[in-house]
Amino acid sequence: MQLMHIDKRTYRKNTNIVISSFIASLAILSLVFGALLIHFLGATAATPDGSTGNFHLNVIGVMMAIVLCSGVLHSQKQKPYMREVYYVWRLKQLNNQIYRxxxxxxxxxxxxxxxxxxxxxxxxxxxxxxxxxxxxxxxxxxxxxxxxxxxxxxxxxxxxxxxxxxxxxxxxxx
Structure with a gap:
């Protein structure tokens, strides 16, 4: 891997947008997947303590959202917009290997x-x-x-x- 010049402002702007988009997508998709799983597979009646027993469906919804968001991020890593973000991410991984x-x-x-x-x-x-x-x-x-x-x-x-x-x-x- 060769070191390349990175424009700091572009890198910071793109990184902030990628992180914000990832977090927002993760939150929204977790809610959507959890609601859909509960709607189709969940219990509708609450127990006397107020629990519906659908916690596991919410966790599965979060995991589905993580997989989908990670897949989208992975598919976009070669796009010009992600050039700086992906380069620095790979560089940090390589630094970690060297550090070990x-x-x-x-x-x-x-x-x-x-x-x-x-x-x-x-x-x-x-x-x-x-x-x-x-x-x-x-x-x-x-x-x-x-x-x-x-x-x-x-x-x-x-x-x-x-x-x-x-x-x-x-x-x-x-």
Whole structure:
């Protein structure tokens, strides 16, 4: 996966619209599916404690709404409108994969493994991009320090490393 330039305003606007639409659709569809299930399959008489015993039908309605909304979101991920949102989502997933192996990657970097330097270069650069897009100003300075330390180490070893060299398969080699 290559890092690409993302317009922050477009990303934020599209993300907010996607999240709002997903939540609104989920709420409305949950109510509709729950009402339809209760209408066709539910008990009509309430027990003395006021319960109709239709809770399970409401839960099924919520699950149906989640499946439908997720399916629609999945079908739209390649649309130009979703380009930035889907890119950042995939980038965050990749960062999570790298984070889970970060201790091993840092050990490999301590042993001057070139692939480890490529992974770390991509990881820190992508973290900086995600933090910038999400306005995470608290930890971006730490990432910038990590980038500076990594670049100093790479320069000290006189090797050529860039985030563009990263391929997800490199994670399997560490």
């Amino acid at each position: 192996k970060l201790a091993k990657i840092k050990l490999a970097a301590d042993s001057n493994d070139r692939n480890a330097f490529i992974i770390l270069s991509f990881y820190f650069s992508s973290l900086k991009q995600v933090y910038s897009l999400d306005d995470n100003t608290l930890t971006i300075s730490t990432v910038e320090k990590d980038i500076a330390q990594l670049n100093a180490r790479i320069a000290e070893l006189d090797i050529s490393v860039s985030p563009e060299q990263f391929e997800p398969e490199l994670l399997d080699s560490i």
